[in-house]
Amino acid sequence: MSKLMPKATKKQSILDTALVLFVKQGFYGTSTAQIAKQAGVATGTLFHHFQSKDELMNQLFLSIKQDFAKSIFNNQQNSDDLKQDAKHLWYTSIQWAIDNPLKQAFFQQYSLSAVIPMEIKQHAMNSTLQLIGDLIRKGQEAKLLAKHPLTLMQESCHGQYLASTRYFLDNPEKWQDINYRQSSFEILWQSIAA
């Protein structure tokens, strides 16, 4: 019983509140005092759970990336139709962004910023890029995908993902339109098809 509805611990409240405020006001625009107050804890409590404001930011970044990776991995498909699998991955990824707009906005803002140390950003990036990489390699072996340099294709696909989620988050009604949905995938698939 106790684990079914896990209580929102103070630490989690701090993380949740930091996510909201960092997205709305930026990292340096948000004081630890404000985070603590809005989370309903004292500043002393915040610094008990996180060594520093930077450490709080890093943990938040990693936890969000893990949340995304878990969601994608748990919904992976592996049929004999690669294009169908890619489409499923594409829709699942964008749906996650639609379902977690704050986390997606956070990621868009901070995955390129100087606030988070490069090593942490790269580590968080690896799982995603590897998933794309595996799929591209398989497609190239099956002569379905063009033989451009792998790293360039990965980066382009990821860039298209960021652009599409930005677009559909700004225009949520368009995601309900099957034409827009299909177009977004066709643009991606054509870009790497043989």
Add this chain to the structure above:
Amino acid sequence: MSKLMPKATKKQSILDTALVLFVKQGFYGTSTAQIAKQAGVATGTLFHHFQSKDELMNQLFLSIKQDFAKSIFNNQQNSDDLKQDAKHLWYTSIQWAIDNPLKQAFFQQYSLSAVIPMEIKQHAMNSTLQLIGDLIRKGQEAKLLAKHPLTLMQESCHGQYLASTRYFLDNPEKWQDINYRQSSFEILWQSIAA
């Protein structure tokens, strides 16, 4: 004679220094005192030229966007070969990023962040997106490009541009390789081709 080699005014020194520091340390991580000191001026001078730190940031953002737009417009081609014109635009845009790595990094960081007011970001964005939009419309009329929703295509192309410049700035030697260069354009063109 006096205008040929324009003296670096104090105001320009402040802008140049702010560009370097904002990219390296972030906006809130950079104090006005540090900008002034490194630019070789007094803090009073900084606030004489810019009403506030935010105002300095906004002017910097707009000046960089104008710099990019000017460079692209001045090198525009308008032949009867649309694919060739698009390729020229693509190479010119990426070359600008290679030639202006700091400005490109600045744009990557702040065009998505909350530091700069939305209205300023959108205003700065318009000229670029319109250029892409005009080209896509022409391509669709000539049956060269697919008839996906225009705004979605614009956003995707822009996302691919950001991804490619990120890639080539991180791997400058790859930009010298004609295969990578051509691949980057082929990926873009295929993504929107009919």
Add this chain to the structure above:
DNA sequence: GTCTATAATACGATAGAC
């Protein structure tokens, strides 16, 4: 683990002489 109170400092912006 959580709180209150506060230390120590860094910040944006201004005043006023030159």
Add this chain to the structure above:
DNA sequence: GTCTATCGTATTATAGAC
């Protein structure tokens, strides 16, 4: 236009009681 000096405030982080 540019400078020096400084004001008032907000910030991160700690100390110590409970």
